Amino acid sequence: MIRLDHASRWYGQVIGLNDVTCQIGPGLTALLGMNGAGKTTMMRLITGQLRPTTGSVRLFGLDPFANPEVYRHLGYCPEIDSFYEHLSGRQFVRMMARLTGFSAREAEQRTTRTLERVGMADRADRRIGGYSKGMRQRIKLAQAMIHEPEVILLDEPLNGLDPVGRRRFIDLLGDLASAGACIVVSSHILYEVEQMTRSLLLLHRGRLLATGDLRVIRSLIDKHPHQVRLQTDEPRRAAELLASLPNVVSLRFTPGDEALELEVREPDKFYDALPELVLNQGLRLQGLSSPDNNLESVFKYLVEA
Amino acid sequence: MVLYVFRQTLREFLRSRRLLPWIFLSVLTFVLAANWRELSPTSGVLERYTSVMSVFVYRLLALASAIYTTAIVSQEVEQKTISYLLTRPIERWRLLLGRYLASVVVVGGVCMVTAFLVSSAVFAGSQVNHAGLLERDLAALGVGALAYGALFLFVSLLFNRAMLICLLFAFGWETSMPNLPGELYRVTIFSYLQGIASHPPLQAQDKLLAFVMGAIGPKTVSLAACWITMGILIVSLLAASCWWFTHFEYIAREDAE
Numbered sequence: 001m002i003r004l005d006h007a008s009r010w011y012g013q014v015i016g017l018n019d020v021t022c023q024i025g026p027g028l029t030a031l032l033g034m035n036g037a038g039k040t041t042m043m044r045l046i047t048g049q050l051r052p053t054t055g056s057v058r059l060f061g062l063d064p065f066a067n068p069e070v071y072r073h074l075g076y077c078p079e080i081d082s083f084y085e086h087l088s089g090r091q092f093v094r095m096m097a098r099l100t101g102f103s104a105r106e107a108e109q110r111t112t113r114t115l116e117r118v119g120m121a122d123r124a125d126r127r128i129g130g131y132s133k134g135m136r137q138r139i140k141l142a143q144a145m146i147h148e149p150e151v152i153l154l155d156e157p158l159n160g161l162d163p164v165g166r167r168r169f170i171d172l173l174g175d176l177a178s179a180g181a182c183i184v185v186s187s188h189i190l191y192e193v194e195q196m197t198r199s200l201l202l203l204h205r206g207r208l209l210a211t212g213d214l215r216v217i218r219s220l221i222d223k224h225p226h227q228v229r230l231q232t233d234e235p236r237r238a239a240e241l242l243a244s245l246p247n248v249v250s251l252r253f254t255p256g257d258e259a260l261e262l263e264v265r266e267p268d269k270f271y272d273a274l275p276e277l278v279l280n281q282g283l284r285l286q287g288l289s290s291p292d293n294n295l296e297s298v299f300k301y302l303v304e305a
Numbered sequence: 306m307v308l309y310v311f312r313q314t315l316r317e318f319l320r321s322r323r324l325l326p327w328i329f330l331s332v333l334t335f336v337l338a339a340n341w342r343e344l345s346p347t348s349g350v351l352e353r354y355t356s357v358m359s360v361f362v363y364r365l366l367a368l369a370s371a372i373y374t375t376a377i378v379s380q381e382v383e384q385k386t387i388s389y390l391l392t393r394p395i396e397r398w399r400l401l402l403g404r405y406l407a408s409v410v411v412v413g414g415v416c417m418v419t420a421f422l423v424s425s426a427v428f429a430g431s432q433v434n435h436a437g438l439l440e441r442d443l444a445a446l447g448v449g450a451l452a453y454g455a456l457f458l459f460v461s462l463l464f465n466r467a468m469l470i471c472l473l474f475a476f477g478w479e480t481s482m483p484n485l486p487g488e489l490y491r492v493t494i495f496s497y498l499q500g501i502a503s504h505p506p507l508q509a510q511d512k513l514l515a516f517v518m519g520a521i522g523p524k525t526v527s528l529a530a531c532w533i534t535m536g537i538l539i540v541s542l543l544a545a546s547c548w549w550f551t552h553f554e555y556i557a558r559e560d561a562e
Contacts (some may be wrong), residue, residue, distance in 0.1 A: 047392050049556055066551055080557055082385035086320065098309050099393040141390065273552040 001023055001151055001182045002046055002258050006055035008206075009041050016041035018206035019055070024184060028177035030193040033203035039186040040079055043155050046184070047076045059137040059151065072100075075144035079155035079186075081136060085129035089120055089139045092128060096143040114142045119168060133160025141169070151182045158192050187241065225249050225263035228270070231287035235260045241281050245273055259287075310403025318373060320412045320450035322474075327369060331419040334361045338426035350549050351435065354427040355504040358442055362423060363495060366416045366446055367475035368429050370453035372391035373408040375461040376470045377401065378555065398547035405458055405543070416441050438504070445502040451493050462549050483515035484516055491526070494500050494538070500531035 002024040009017040017038045031039050044050040045057045048064030048071070057064060064070040084092060092109055097107035115121045118138040123131075128139065139158055145150050154173070158166050173196060177183045187193045193200070198214040232238045235257045242248055242262060247270045249263040264270040267290075278285060319325075325467040337344075338357045345353065378401070381387040390400060424439045453475070460474075461467035483490040483499075526534075 044556065047388075049388060049391055050554055066397050068394040068396055071392055074392065076388065076392040078385075078388040080385045080559070081414070084317075084384075084386060095313060096389060096393065099306075099390070099395055101306065101394060148395075175523070178343065 001060060001063075002184070003058045004042075004045070004052075005058075007042075007045060007052040007057050008050040008054045008284060009038075009045060009050060010053045015206050017045065017052075020203075020206075020208045021055075022201060022208055022211050024182060024201070026180050026182050027199060028173055028183045028185065028197040029199045029201060030197050031184055031203060032188070032190065032193055032202045033186075034188050036205075037188070037203040038206040039188075039203055040155055041206075042184060043076070043078075043153050043184070047074060047153055072147070073150045075147065075149040075152040077140045077144040079156055080157070081133070081160075083128045083136065083139070086127065088125050088127055089131065089135070089142075090115065090124040092139060093124070093142045093146055097146045100147045102147070110146050111142075114146050118142045118172065119143075119165075134162055134165045137161055137169070138165075141172075145176070149181070151184070152176065153184045153186075155186050156188070158187065158189070166192070166200070182290065208232070225265060226267040226270075227265070227290060228262045228264055229254075229287075229289045230260045230262065230285060231258065231285065232260065232285050234284060238285075239285055241277055242281060245270065245277070247273070307399045307403040307406075310395070310400055314377075314404045314407035315410060317447050318407055320374075324411075324415075327415045330365055331415060331422060334365065334419050335422035335426050337361060338423040339429075341427070342423050347402070349387045350431045350433045354424065354438065357427065358420065358425050358502070359499070360514065362416060362420050362442075362446070363449065363498060364476070365413065365419060366449045367453055367479060367495075368472070369412040369415055370408075370450060371457050371468060371471035371475050371555065373412050374405070374454045374457040375471055377404040377408055377458055377462050378550070379465075379467055382555055382557060387555050387557060391555060397551045401458075401547055401550045402543070405454060405546075409450045409454045410455065413447050415447045416450065420446055442502045445498045446541075448501060448532075449494065451539045452498075452535050455539045455546065456494065459542045459546045459549070462546055462553075464480060480517060482508060494535075497526060497531040497535050500526045500528060502537070503528065524529075532541065 003019050004022050007017060007020050008015065020038075020042065031042060032114055033039050041050065045052055046059065046064060048059075048067055050059075051065050058075060059070045062070050087095070093115060094111045097110050098104070100107075102110060111124075112121070115124045117198075118141050120135060120142060120175050121137045123135060124139075128136065131139065137157055137193070141154065141157060144154065157173075158169060161169055170192075173183050173185065177197075185193070185196060194214075200214055201208060201254065202210040230238060230242075235253055239251050239253070242260070243251060245264075247264045247266050249265055252261045253259075253262060274288075277283060317548070334357065338353070338361075341348070341353045341357055343354065348356065378387070391397065420439065420442050424435075424442075429433055456474075457471045458471055464470055478497045479493050480546060483496050484492045
């Protein structure tokens with residue numbers, strides 16, 4: 001559905017996006033990167049608000065820049081928290097529906113339906129100026145999905161949402177993705193992304209660092225030390241046994257000898273070997289965790305690499 | 306779709322908060338017109354009418370055009386709401402045209418109401434024959450709203466902070482050029498609007514007043530030439546604006562910098 005081919009975008013002397021090539025298909029994909037990584041630039045290129053300086057961007061095989069044919073199938077939820085503050089949520093969403101080309105009646109029906117879907121039906125007649133951040137995010141989502149587009153791009157949509165709202169929002173995005181839509185969500189908050197999807201595009205300083213399934217990305221970092229924390233009542237013995245494994249790079253006792261922290265390479269092989277060691281040697285483990293088992297570490301590894 | 310954009314924008318432009326300053330200026334002009342006799346005791350009824358119209362109403366037209374027309378795109382860019390508009394399945398030129406027409410209706414409406422008030426104030430109880438004078442002014446104000454609107458719209462698409470340029474044009478260029486010797490008055494909109502309005506020639510005038518009215522230099526533009534020039538200006542600038550808006554990027558202000 002979305003295809004970027006060596007797309008770069010310069011703002012004068014500053015590069016916003018640097019030679020990005022990728023394809024995004026149906027399902028929920030996260031565009032991950034720190035602030036200034038180029039996420040919004042990429043979103044704007046895909047939504048045809050910007051043109052690439054070099055390379056090309058295609059949606060459904062079409063150039064999206066100022067292309068109404070593309071916008072019939074595209075919904076966009078911008079990061080900026082700007083609205084027509086004097087309008088009510090319902091008026092704003094209805095206006096967006098009318099601008100999409102729906103008749104007054106159809107726009108009204110779709111507005112009611114969409115506001116219910118995003119959980120704003122009971123508060124939609126209040127002025128947007130009086131909305132909380134979470135309510136504004138929902139209204140933004142409502143205007144993006146009012147025409148049931150095949151592609152929805154959401155720029156930092158979870159900003160300002162409370163945990164319950166966040167959960168509902170993520171579930172809603174999951175539903176849309178399950179229905180066959182292509183959902184692209186940008187975020188710099190990694191644990192949020194982790195709750196949403198395993199399909200990632202990782203951006204850093206305008207470059208696409210990695211793309212694909214989280215597990216595939218994880219394989220890229222196998223060469224980097226992976227941290228594992230073992231809780232055991234016999235840490236000295238555990239250390240002796242674990243040191244014999246070829247993938248263990250370093251061992252460290254935590255203060256009070258309550259746990260053992262290891263750095264391992266090729267963590268999958270280590271996790272395969274560990275149960276055998278525990279069973280054969282009768283090693284008693286109270287706990288096993290990895291501080292690296294989240295996107296934060298993936299991001300950190302890839303960025304540092 | 307243009308009609309929906311037009312209606313929506315009109316509703317936005319007619320919000321009381323936006324309209325109040327113009328109602329105030331309109332009433333102020335009416336009060337000035339009603340009391341112009343005290344300010345200029347030697348002037349006749351027609352002179353008073355022409356003076357108030359040229360000095361206030363046509364300036365109000367330029368001012369309102371500058372403010373409303375630059376709001377068509379610049380305000381959306383500055384408020385960062387432009388993303389919502391430019392990612393809907395509507396051709397950009399339709400969006401621009403609908404919003405432009407709404408601004409013209411508001412600006413033209415405000416100025417025409419003001420002209421009507423001025424006419425009522427000046428000619429109240431007067432026996433002077435002023436047939437056709439107000440009608441010609443209303444026509445000139447309508448054309449002026451279209452012409453200033455088209456020009457300022459184009460300027461606002463080219464420059465980030467267009468308001469200043471538009472105001473300088475409205476009050477600097479438009480005032481000084483008609484007073485300069487030679488044919489320079491031809492590069493102003495005001496001169497053509499004066500040609501369409503065809504105010505009667507004034508006899509004795511205060512120099513400053515004559516300068517503000519752009520009445521110092523001689524002007525010889527036929528009525529037909531005024532209409533044709535304004536028509537060409539409006540159509541060409543509108544076409545250029547639509548083309549420009551369709552082919553160039555417009556994103557929220559802070560992101561553009």
